[in-house]
Amino acid sequence: MMRDFYGVTLDSPLMLGTAQYPSPAIMEAAFRASGASVATVSLRRESGQGQAFWDIIRGLGVHVLPNTAGCHSAREAVTTAHMAREVFETNWIKLEVIGNADTLQPDPFGLLDAAETLAADGFNVFPYMTEDQVLAQRLVDAGCKVLMPWGAPIGSGLGLNNRYGLKTLRAAFPDIPMVIDAGLGLPSHAAAAMELGFDAVLLNTAVAQAGDPVAMARAFGMAASAGALARTADPMEPRDMAAPSTPLIGKAWL
Amino acid sequence: MKIDVNGEMRDIAATSVDATLAELGWGGARVATALNGEFLPKAARADTALRDGDRLEVLAPMQGG
Numbered sequence: 001m002m003r004d005f006y007g008v009t010l011d012s013p014l015m016l017g018t019a020q021y022p023s024p025a026i027m028e029a030a031f032r033a034s035g036a037s038v039a040t041v042s043l044r045r046e047s048g049q050g051q052a053f054w055d056i057i058r059g060l061g062v063h064v065l066p067n068t069a070g071c072h073s074a075r076e077a078v079t080t081a082h083m084a085r086e087v088f089e090t091n092w093i094k095l096e097v098i099g100n101a102d103t104l105q106p107d108p109f110g111l112l113d114a115a116e117t118l119a120a121d122g123f124n125v126f127p128y129m130t131e132d133q134v135l136a137q138r139l140v141d142a143g144c145k146v147l148m149p150w151g152a153p154i155g156s157g158l159g160l161n162n163r164y165g166l167k168t169l170r171a172a173f174p175d176i177p178m179v180i181d182a183g184l185g186l187p188s189h190a191a192a193a194m195e196l197g198f199d200a201v202l203l204n205t206a207v208a209q210a211g212d213p214v215a216m217a218r219a220f221g222m223a224a225s226a227g228a229l230a231r232t233a234d235p236m237e238p239r240d241m242a243a244p245s246t247p248l249i250g251k252a253w254l
Numbered sequence: 255m256k257i258d259v260n261g262e263m264r265d266i267a268a269t270s271v272d273a274t275l276a277e278l279g280w281g282g283a284r285v286a287t288a289l290n291g292e293f294l295p296k297a298a299r300a301d302t303a304l305r306d307g308d309r310l311e312v313l314a315p316m317q318g319g
Contacts, residue, residue: 020319
């Protein structure tokens with residue numbers, strides 16, 4: 001079952017970043033190989049390359065999710081969001097308010113502040129957050145209809161750092177579409193996130209910085225879909241003791 | 255008139271934001287603007303006058319994660 005992201009049902013649970021690829025052509029090929037349904041983009045000072053980049057993104061036929069990457073205050077993020085809404089012609093915004101330069105950990109206070117302002121102003125906020133359940137409730141109260149807890153720090157490739165916390169968060173908000181954003185390094189991390197019941201995964205570095213980004217993009221697309229399918233198939237509960245899978249009845253006396 | 259455009263001091267003859275963008279060669283470009291840290295919608299550019307020392311940010315689509 002694909003969840004509704006502000007009225008949009010996605011064809012694939014993979015959201016892919018557009019930065020750090022060896023070339024625009026490889027980025028384009030990676031997107032096509034992955035089947036990703038969403039591309040994250042940003043705004044930076046005009047340097048003459050913006051139009052060509054935008055033409056490639058539009059040609060991909062995916063949903064565009066602008067970010068507020070690099071913003072360290074609510075004010076800065078809100079201003080960036082307004083600029084992004086005008087340029088990309090979407091109410092979607094991946095809201096990043098960074099609180100620590102080393103871990104790129106979201107600032108929960110600035111995030112909530114900006115989310116309140118933007119949701120009241122008609123934005124569809126995708127907040128990049130920690131797995132904190134109290135923060136999640138505050139963001140939902142502020143008008144967020146999607147949550148994006150981190151797997152691990154941005155660009156770290158560590159996977160799901162706090163599996164227990166993510167599982168708890170998932171269980172606490174069964175009706176809120178949730179995306180694991182950041183920190184994924186391998187397709188198995190994406191599959192694990194989907195198996196836990198998350199609705200999508202968002203990643204960039206793991207694909208863009210792989211030796212073969214196109215092959216890795218395809219692997220992430222397959223893994224995310226496999227995890228989503230496994231979730232609908234109702235996985236077995238792990239147990240501590242062995243249980244024979246081959247029947248004992250009819251075994252020969254040798 | 256000297257204004258700060260994307261962190262660089264520029265000598266501008268135009269007086270409105272709209273005309274300034276045209277003068278800088280960004281007339282038809284897909285950009286968003288902020289004046290002195292505040293978002294300036296496209297529709298307001300023609301009627302917004304610039305003053306000496308103003309800080310104009312001109313942002314364009316870029317790769318992002």
